[in-house]
Every structure is written in C-alpha cells, then in structure tokens.
Amino acid sequence: xxxxxxxxxxxxxxxxxxxxxxxxxxxxxxxxxxxxxxxxxxxxxxxxxxxxxxxxxxxxxxxxxxxxxxxxxxxxxxxxxxxxxxxxxxxxxxxxxxxxxxxxxxxxxxxxxxxxxxxxxxxxxxxxxxxxxxxxxxxxxxxxxxxxxxxxxxxxxxxxxxxxxxxxxxxxxxxxxxxxxxxxxxxxxxxxxxxxxxxxxxxxxxxxxxxxxxxxxxxxxxxxxxxxxxxxxxxxxxxxxxxxxxxxxxxxxxxxxxxxxxx
Numbered sequence: 408x409x410x411x412x413x414x415x416x417x418x419x420x421x422x423x424x425x426x427x428x429x430x431x432x433x434x435x436x437x438x439x440x441x442x443x444x445x446x447x448x449x450x451x452x453x454x455x456x457x458x459x460x461x462x463x464x465x466x467x468x469x470x471x472x473x474x475x476x477x478x479x480x481x482x483x484x485x486x487x488x489x490x491x492x493x494x495x496x497x498x499x500x501x502x503x504x505x506x507x508x509x510x511x512x513x514x515x516x517x518x519x520x521x522x523x524x525x526x527x528x529x530x531x532x533x534x535x536x537x538x539x540x541x542x543x544x545x546x547x548x549x550x551x552x553x554x555x556x557x558x559x560x561x562x563x564x565x566x567x568x569x570x571x572x573x574x575x576x577x578x579x580x581x582x583x584x585x586x587x588x589x590x591x592x593x594x595x596x597x598x599x600x601x602x603x604x605x606x607x608x609x610x611x612x613x614x615x616x617x618x619x620x621x622x623x624x625x626x627x628x629x630x631x632x633x634x635x636x637x638x639x640x641x642x643x644x645x646x647x648x649x650x651x652x653x654x655x656x657x658x659x660x661x662x663x664x665x666x667x668x669x670x
Contacts, residue, residue, distance in 0.1 A: 440469035441528060449492035451477070453528035455499030457492060476620060482604050486557020489606040491535055498531035498556030505531055531556060552606070572598050572668040576611055579631050582657035583665035590667055594654035598666035603627045603652070608643035611664055616641035622648040624656025627664045634660035 440452040442463070450463045450470060457477040458470035477496030481488035486503075488494035499505050509530035515521035524530035535554045572595050577586035583594040602608075603626075605618035612629035619642050626646035634640040638660045646652055657663065 438469060439467050442468050442470075443492050443495055443532065446490075446492045449475070449490055451492040451496040451499075453526070455496055455527075457496035482552040482601065482606075485552060485555065487552035487555040488535070489552055489554070489604075491554045494535035494554035494556050495528070495531045498534060499527050503556060508534075552604070572666045574602055574607070574611060575665045575667045576629075577657075577663035577665055579662050580657060580659045581663065582625070583654040583663050583667070585657075586663060586665045587654075587667035592667035592669050595666045595668045596652065596654050598668075599627075599652040599654075600649055602664050602666050603646050603649070605643060605645055608645070608664055612643055612662070613641070614643040618643045618645055620645050620647045622646055622651055623658070624651055624653040625658040625661050625663060626652075626656075628658070628661035629664070630661055 440454060442450050442452040444450070446460060448460055449457060450460050451457050452468065452470045454469070455477075456470035457475045458473055459475070462470065462473035464471040477488075477493045478500065481493060481497050488497060497503065505527035509524040509527060512530060512534065513519045513521050513523055514533065524533065534556050573590070573592065575583075575586050575590050575592075577583060583599075587594040605614070608614055608618060608627055608629065614629065615632075616639065619639065621644040623644075623646065626644045628644050630639050630642045630644065632640045640660075644661070654665070
C-alpha cells in the first residue's frame with residue numbers, strides 16, 4: 408500500500424467519523440424540551456439542564472450545549488437559590504428527590520383538592536417561584552437566595568439561623584480563625600455553609616474567572632490572580648463537601664470567606 412493510498416483511507420475514515428457525529432447530534436436535537444422561557448440570562452429545560460440563554464438550542468428548546476452546574480449558586484443549607492432557573496434545575500437533581508416531593512405537594516399550597524404535579528419540571532417550576540414569605544414589606548426580598556426548592560417556602564436568613572455574624576475576607580494564605588481574630592471576633596463554623604455559594608463569593612471577590620465546585624478545608628475561597636494556572640487563578644471555589652469545612656483550613660494561594668461573630 409502506497410503512502411498516498413494510506414492518506415486517502417485515513418481521510419475517508421475521518422470524514423465518515425465526522426459525519427456520524429454530526430448525524431448523532433442532529434438526532435439528539437430532534438428531542439423537544441419545555442423550558443423556563445422567561446430568564447434574561449439563564450434557561451432551565453425539563454430534563455433539569457441549565458445553560459446561558461445564548462447557548463440554548465432554539466430549535467429544540469433544550470440546553471444541549473455549554474451546560475452549567477445549577478446548584479453552584481444555591482444556598483445549600485436552606486435549599487434556596489439566587490436565580491429562578493438555577494432553582495428549577497437544582498430542584499430536579501436526584502439528590503433533591505423531586506419525584507417523591509411532587510407527590511407530597513399539591514398544586515395549591517396545602518390544598519390536596521387542587522391535585523398533584525405529574526412531572527418533576529412542573530413541580531420544581533412552581534416550587535421555585537417567589538411568594539409573600541420571600542419578601543419583607545412586600546417590596547424587598549429577605550435574602551439574595553429567594554427562589555427555594557427546599558422544605559421551606561422562604562429562605563433561612565443567616566442572622567436568624569446562627570445569630571448575627573459578619574463576613575470577613577481573610578488575607579492571602581490565612582485561615583478564618585486568624586481573619587476573625589484580626590477583627591476581634593471568632594469564626595463560626597456553624598455558619599460556614601451559609602457563605603458557601605457563588606453568589607456570596609461574588610459579593611466579596613471579583614471572581615473574574617467565575618465559580619467552580621471543589622473541596623478542601625480552605626473553601627469557600629477565592630484563588631488569587633498571582634497563583635499558578637494549575638490552581639485556577641481568579642476563580643471562586645465553592646466547597647461541595649460540607650464535612651470538610653473548617654475555620655482552620657488555609658492555602659497559600661487563596662483568600663478565605665469567613666463568618667465571624669463578636670466574642
């Protein structure tokens with residue numbers, strides 16, 4: 408076999424493979440999805456996927472590409488999220504048991520005669536809408552996390568759940584015990600989960616490279632821009648393993664976000 412014929416065979420194989428991929432993608436897009444429709448920045452579809460609005464497949468209505476982690480911007484302790492679409496998508500995760508919960512939640516609150524939801528998406532979409540319990544004085548939200556999929560219809564406010572505390576940014580490489588001590592206060596480990604969200608991190612750090620789920624005793628935290636590329640500089644890290652949270656954890660390339668309370 409000549410070199411030329413070998414190259415021709417390789418090119419033919421590559422072309423066939425590319426055609427197969429394109430056909431499979433086209434087949435996948437034949438599926439039609441219901442979605443949340445109205446979001447300015449995000450869309451959640453009825454399979455539980457979340458994407459930016461400009462990444463939505465306009466033909467199918469599905470989030471087929473550039474899918475996002477929905478629960479990243481949600482307050483894990485209360486089951487509430489800062490964005491409606493994130494709430495719907497996170498609600499539909501298997502660990503949040505939408506198939507079970509929809510059978511326990513009538514369409515009308517505490518009114519079984521109104522019937523129950525048939526689909527997880529419809530249940531989560533209804534559950535995540537704001538209501539009077541999410542607001543104060545009818546014109547302001549109690550919390551940034553006002554779309555709730557959890558057992559409560561309203562977010563658990565940090566100052567009610569753990570008592571008043573202050574969020575303090577640690578110096579680079581310092582832990583929360585040190586950061587709180589510098590402000591004449593004490594790190595409150597019980598409140599750590601309440602500052603562990605992308606939305607809260609973005610209120611205190613630039614997060615110029617977005618947020619990412621990770622784990623470690625030094626998180627939630629912000630990776631400083633001077634860190635090596637392997638450490639993901641400019642990224643805000645949300646701790647996905649709550650059992651690892653610690654007031655004593657630190658890393659030379661991060662700044663901690665610390666809940667501190669007066670002694």
